[in-house]
Amino acid sequence: MSHLPGVRQARKQKTRQALLDAALELLEGQSLSSLGLREVTRAAGIAPTAFYRHFRSVEDLGVALVEEALGSLHPMIRTTVSTIGDGEERIARAIDLIVGHVDAYPAHVRFVTRERHGGVRPVREAIHGQLGLFTAEVAEALAADAVSAGWSREDVLMLAQLYVDLMLGTASLLLEGAREWERVSRVAARQMRLIGIGRAHWLDQPDGGG
Amino acid sequence: MSHLPGVRQARKQKTRQALLDAALELLEGQSLSSLGLREVTRAAGIAPTAFYRHFRSVEDLGVALVEEALGSLHPMIRTTVSTIGDGEERIARAIDLIVGHVDAYPAHVRFVTRERHGGVRPVREAIHGQLGLFTAEVAEALAADAVSAGWSREDVLMLAQLYVDLMLGTASLLLEGAREWERVSRVAARQMRLIGIGRAHWLDQPDGGG
DNA sequence: CCGTACGGAGAACAGTTGTTGACTGCATGG
DNA sequence: CCATGCAGTCAACAACTGTTCTCCGTACGG
Known part of the structure; x- marks a missing residue:
């Protein structure tokens, strides 16, 4: 060839x-x-x-940019989210991943967060597709945890979606207020912790797994 | 005058x-x-x-559009989030508010979600300002609940931010997949429920209120 | 009732845009 | 070693852009 x-x-x-x-x-x-x-x-x-x-x-170039910005991120996501250890360990790893990535590739991050809801349909769809893959990967990792026993597939996905959206929102905040990265990442860590607590007690409710 | x-x-x-x-x-x-x-x-x-x-x-017009799209939303937010009753009641009200608003003013919602991270700085800042007000209002309502006893101001704000971001994300999803509004709002309701559970058990952790 | 201030129309400006066609030079593959 | 294919250039096109200046009609305030 x-x-x-x-x-x-x-x-x-x-x-x-x-x-x-x-x-x-x-x-x-x-x-x-x-x-x-x-x-x-x-x-x-x-x-x-x-x-x-x-x-x-230019639309076409935009779609190529999505691939460049998001395509190489899958292995990083996988290794980060599949870390063994308690929740705090995973949260710290995730925050580090976000901060490090925003710091290393700010233009890529800005592009993705901006065009995710932007005015160019094909680009939006490409980003949505990639984020869907991320969500599925996170869901797969979450499903492997002991806490996920008894969870429906749909609920694991909704949890994963919560995490992915939170990570993107955090990345965007880090971009805008670069001087406040400490406060932003501290808030993000607490939000992940709160979600983790909700996750741990999800099945306590009578109709939790319904 | x-x-x-x-x-x-x-x-x-x-x-x-x-x-x-x-x-x-x-x-x-x-x-x-x-x-x-x-x-x-x-x-x-x-x-x-x-x-x-x-x-x-056109930038100037964009800022005016932010006011038109978000300015009249404050009373609605206040009355919805200050509903008395159990968490489920509030969640249902919030979802109804979102679905109804997206249905009634789709162009406004699209504008806000698109330009929130868009390429025009003053418009981005105007939206960010309005969303900050929303977050503060939601935080005020949350702080009035009994569950919030012992919470720090910062933690109530981080919780409110979680809710506001979730509402915006849901609105955006409703816009794109109008045919899937049932599935989308069901997932959103479960996400709010999970956050509510995390909220209820937040202080169970030894360093929860730290 | 009149002078004025103001919302709007029109013409003109220098620049910029996306796309075309025909052209050039060089690495490639037989 | 030579003919082909392809990355890149150049000129030209009609269309469009934001902005200025000049003008017009009319509701307004004294």
């Missing part, structure tokens, strides 16, 4: 990456639906027409 | 409202940062230059 070095394809993916990087940087101050094709190519240092060699439209 | 009838001011606010309505409709398919001034005036049926008689820029 493709030769290993491929001087040709290497150059192509290089400028493709330049387009993605330029777009991501421009998106720090605006939404994808207002991002112009020429704007991106100008920032990437290539001619406007060359854009079409890589993407059909 | 202003005469009661004011044929002049009435006409002005009429076209001002036409601008807001037109913008809101156009925003169903795009983000605010890509909304053009001419686009809005065209949809509102007035000349582009007349726009400046009402707003200094």
Whole structure:
């Protein structure tokens, strides 16, 4: 199929990456639906027409950005959430994961939180799909715990959704108020703890598992 | 100051409202940062230059939209969250409030959830401000419950934030999958129930109120 | 009842946008 | 080694953008 070095394809993916990087940087101050094709190519240092060699439209580039921002996150999620130990240990790991990721890839995080409810349908759907995968992975890990005995599949998923949404919300707060990261992560930890307590007592209620 | 009838001011606010309505409709398919001034005036049926008689820029109009979308919501929140009765009663009321509001003002809800993390700073800040007020109001109501005895102010706020975020997330899900409103509201109810359980057992932990 | 202030229309401006077609140079594969 | 394919450039296009300045009609306040 493709030769290993491929001087040709290497150059192509290089400028493709330049387009993605330029777009991501421009998106720090605006939404994808207002991002112009020429704007991106100008920032990437290539001619406007060359854009079409890589993407059909800016929407298309947006979908590729979703893959770049979220695709490589699955292994990290898995290893973090499947940590053994008490709840506090897991919470600390999760918070560290979020803070570290926001710190390492702020533009990616901003892009995802912004376009999750943004004005470009295909991008929204791509993000929603990836988050659905995350939710399923978290649910799988949660189901393996002893506390989840007797839980319905749907309830484990609703719990996982709670966690995933909380993590995204926390990431967004960390982005906006970078100077308050201590307070934000402390609140997030307490919210996770409270959810964990609710989880532990879920089946105490008469219709808890209904 | 202003005469009661004011044929002049009435006409002005009429076209001002036409601008807001037109913008809101156009925003169903795009983000605010890509909304053009001419686009809005065209949809509102007035000349582009007349726009400046009402707003200094599209950003400005966006901030006004935040006020329109969220400003009138405070009394509803207050009366809903201060319902007396057991937790289930309150949860049902809250879900009804959300579903009813999304059904009655879908464009407003879409605007808020989209621009909450959108690309226009002043609008983001206006939304954040309003949501902060909501959180404070919910916190006040929660603090009045017997279960909140011994809670720190900060913890009541973190609980309120959890509820507010959950309500917004639910509203957004209701918007996207209008056909699944039953499933979505059932999951949301269970999430609120779980949070309520965590709340009830919060002080069971040795360092719960720390 | 009249002068004025104000909401709105119109024309014009320099820029920018997405997309097209034809062209160039070079790595590739036979 | 040569012909092909493909990344990238350039020029041009009609359409659109935000903003300014000038003008018009009319409700308003004295």
